[in-house]
Amino acid sequence: MRSFLLAVGLLAGFSIVHGQNYVNVPLKSNITQVNPMIGLVFWDDNYFTPYTAYSLEYLYLPVNNLVIGRVNGTLQYNWTYLENRLNNIANRGHQAIFRPYYEYPGDPTAVPAFLKNISGYKGQVYSGEEFMDWRSADLRILHLDMHTQFALRYDSDPRVFCVETGFGFWSEYHISGGPNLQLGYNFPSGEFQLEAITLITSLFKNTPVLYSIDIADIYDNWCPVFQNISNLPFGSFDDSSFANDTQDWNDGNKQRLGWWTRYQQQPLGGEIAYEDNVQQHALDVNGPEGVPLPTYVANYHYTFLIANDQTTYQYNGPLTQIQRIQQVGQTFGYKFTITSFQTNGTHTQVTVQNTGVAPAYKNMFLQVSGVQSSVSLKYLQPGSSLTVTVQVNTSSPTLKIVSPFITSKQTIQYEANL
Numbered sequence: 001m002r003s004f005l006l007a008v009g010l011l012a013g014f015s016i017v018h019g020q021n022y023v024n025v026p027l028k029s030n031i032t033q034v035n036p037m038i039g040l041v042f043w044d045d046n047y048f049t050p051y052t053a054y055s056l057e058y059l060y061l062p063v064n065n066l067v068i069g070r071v072n073g074t075l076q077y078n079w080t081y082l083e084n085r086l087n088n089i090a091n092r093g094h095q096a097i098f099r100p101y102y103e104y105p106g107d108p109t110a111v112p113a114f115l116k117n118i119s120g121y122k123g124q125v126y127s128g129e130e131f132m133d134w135r136s137a138d139l140r141i142l143h144l145d146m147h148t149q150f151a152l153r154y155d156s157d158p159r160v161f162c163v164e165t166g167f168g169f170w171s172e173y174h175i176s177g178g179p180n181l182q183l184g185y186n187f188p189s190g191e192f193q194l195e196a197i198t199l200i201t202s203l204f205k206n207t208p209v210l211y212s213i214d215i216a217d218i219y220d221n222w223c224p225v226f227q228n229i230s231n232l233p234f235g236s237f238d239d240s241s242f243a244n245d246t247q248d249w250n251d252g253n254k255q256r257l258g259w260w261t262r263y264q265q266q267p268l269g270g271e272i273a274y275e276d277n278v279q280q281h282a283l284d285v286n287g288p289e290g291v292p293l294p295t296y297v298a299n300y301h302y303t304f305l306i307a308n309d310q311t312t313y314q315y316n317g318p319l320t321q322i323q324r325i326q327q328v329g330q331t332f333g334y335k336f337t338i339t340s341f342q343t344n345g346t347h348t349q350v351t352v353q354n355t356g357v358a359p360a361y362k363n364m365f366l367q368v369s370g371v372q373s374s375v376s377l378k379y380l381q382p383g384s385s386l387t388v389t390v391q392v393n394t395s396s397p398t399l400k401i402v403s404p405f406i407t408s409k410q411t412i413q414y415e416a417n418l
C-alpha cells in the first residue's frame with residue numbers, strides 16, 4: 001500500500017532530490033505589510049493607520065532632555081522621555097530610529113544646564129544661536145558616555161532599529177549657514193571625531209549606527225580624519241535624497257563613503273529632500289523629476305527614507321496615498337522569497353532568495369514547524385539564495401521567519417508561490 005501511494009505521488013509530479021526522497025510542499029504567501037526595519041519613515045508624533053503601511057518611526061532626542069546633571073563625576077541620565085516614546089512606537093508595532101542632537105536651527109541649543117554652568121564653558125554665539133563649546137573636556141566626555149549608555153541599553157533592544165548620530169545642525173555633520181568652522185571650538189576637533197567614531201562604532205554590535213553623508217564632504221572638510229574613519233562599520237544617511245539639484249554633490253560624498261558596496265554590511269537611509277516639487281510629487285508614478293522613487297531606492301540600495309509629509313499629498317495613481325506609501329515602502333531593503341520548499345519526512349529543505357535591494361542587517365532565521373534554523377539570513381545579499389535544511393519530523397511542514405530583533409507585535413512576511 002505504501003509503495004502504491006508513493007507511485008501515485010510520483011505520477012502527481014513530486015520530485016525526488018539527491019536520492020533522499022525530498023518532495024515539494026506547496027507554499028503560498030504574500031507580503032501584505034511593510035516588513036520590519038525598512039520603508040518610508042514617519043515622525044513618531046505623526047502616526048496614522050493602518051500601521052501595516054510603515055514599520056519605522058523617527059524621533060529627535062535633544063541631549064538636554066536626556067543628560068540632566070553630574071554627581072561626583074558621574075553623569076546623570078533621565079531615560080523617561082526616550083523610553084516613553086520607544087514604548088509608544090513599539091505599541092504601534094513599529095521600531096524606532098532616533099537621533100540625539102545638540103544643535104537644531106531655530107531652537108535653543110540642547111546643551112545640558114549643568115554643562116553650561118561649568119566655569120570656562122562658553123559656546124560661540126552666532127546670529128543669536130549658541131553653538132556647542134567643543135573645547136570643553138566635560139562635553140567630550142559626555143558625548144562618549146552618552147553613546148556608551150545608548151549601546152548598553154539599546155544594542156539588543158527590539159524597539160530600536162538604528163541610531164543616527166553626528167555633530168552640528170540636526171547632527172547632520174555640518175554647521176552650514178552658521179559661523180566659520182573652527183575645529184575644536186564650534187565643531188569637534190579631528191582628533192576627537194576620530195576618538196568618538198572609533199569608540200561608538202565599536203560599542204554597537206547589533207544596532208546599526210549611521211552618520212550623515214556630510215562626513216565625506218571635501219569642500220568644507222567637516223571631518224578632517226575622514227580617510228581614517230571611512231572603513232569603520234557605520235551606515236549612512238542622506239537627508240537631501242531624491243533631488244536632482246543636489247545629486248552631484250551628494251553622489252560625490254556617497255562615492256567616498258563607498259556607498260555602492262557599503263550597503264552590503266551597513267544600512268543606508270535618509271530623508272526625501274525638502275524641496276517643494278520633490279515633496280509634492282515624491283510618490284508619483286514617474287517621480288518628481290523623471291525617476292520613480294522605487295527605481296531610485298533600488299539604485300542606491302536604500303533601507304529607509306523619512307517621508308513625514310507624504311500623508312498630506314496625493315500621488316497621481318489609482319491607489320489611496322496610504323496604500324501608495326505601503327506599496328513604495330515595500331520596495332526598500334530586504335525582501336525574502338521562498339523559491340523551494342521540500343521535505344523527506346525527517347528533514348525540510350528551504351531555499352530563500354533575497355529579492356529586495358539590500359540585505360537585512362539583523363539576525364533573522366527560518367523556522368520550520370517551530371524548529372529554528374541556526375543559519376542567519378543577515379547579510380544575504382540582493383539576488384543571492386541560501387538553502388537551509390532543518391531536521392523536523394513532519395511531512396507537512398510550516399514556515400515562519402523569526403528574529404530576536406523584532407517585537408511580539410511584528411512579523412516578517414515572505415513571498416512564496418510554490
Ligand SMILES: *[C@@H]1O[C@H](CO)[C@@H](O)[C@H](O)[C@H]1NC(C)=O
Nearest residue numbers: 020021343344345346347389
Ligand atoms: C532526509 O534527508 C536527510 C539529508 O538532508 C537525511 O539525513 C535523512 O536520512 C533523510 N530522511 C529520510 C527519511 O530519507
Ligand SMILES: *[C@@H]1O[C@H](CO)[C@@H](O)[C@H](O)[C@H]1NC(C)=O
Nearest residue numbers: 027028029030031032416417
Ligand atoms: C497573493 O497575491 C496574488 C496576486 O495578487 C494572488 O493571486 C494570490 O491569491 C495571493 N495569495 C495569497 C496566499 O494571498
Ligand SMILES: *[C@@H]1O[C@H](CO)[C@@H](O)[C@H](O)[C@H]1NC(C)=O
Nearest residue numbers: 069070071072073074075076
Ligand atoms: C559624593 O562624594 C562624597 C564624598 O566622597 C560623598 O560623601 C557623597 O555621598 C557622594 N554623593 C553621591 C550622590 O554619591
Ligand SMILES: *[C@@H]1O[C@H](CO)[C@@H](O)[C@H](O)[C@H]1NC(C)=O
Nearest residue numbers: 065068078079080081082084
Ligand atoms: C525626567 O523626564 C520626564 C519626562 O520628560 C519628566 O517628566 C521628569 O520630570 C524628569 N525627571 C527628572 C528627575 O528630571
Ligand SMILES: *[C@@H]1O[C@H](CO)[C@@H](O)[C@H](O)[C@H]1NC(C)=O
Nearest residue numbers: 069112113114115116117118
Ligand atoms: C549652577 O551653578 C550654581 C553655583 O555653583 C548652582 O547653585 C546651580 O545649582 C547650578 N545649576 C545647575 C543646573 O547645575
Ligand SMILES: *[C@@H]1O[C@H](CO)[C@@H](O)[C@H](O)[C@H]1NC(C)=O
Nearest residue numbers: 190191194225226227228229
Ligand atoms: C590618518 O591616516 C593617515 C594615513 O592615511 C595618517 O598619516 C594620519 O596620521 C592619521 N591620522 C590620525 C589622527 O590618526
Ligand SMILES: *[C@@H]1O[C@H](CO)[C@@H](O)[C@H](O)[C@H]1NC(C)=O
Nearest residue numbers: 243244245247288289290291
Ligand atoms: C533627474 O536625474 C535623472 C538621472 O538621475 C534624469 O534621468 C532625469 O531626467 C533628471 N530630471 C530632471 C528634471 O532634471
Ligand SMILES: *[C@@H]1O[C@H](CO)[C@@H](O)[C@H](O)[C@H]1NC(C)=O
Nearest residue numbers: 345346347391392393394395
Ligand atoms: C516521527 O513521526 C512518526 C510518525 O508521526 C513517529 O512514528 C516517529 O516516532 C517520529 N520520530 C521521531 C524521532 O520523533
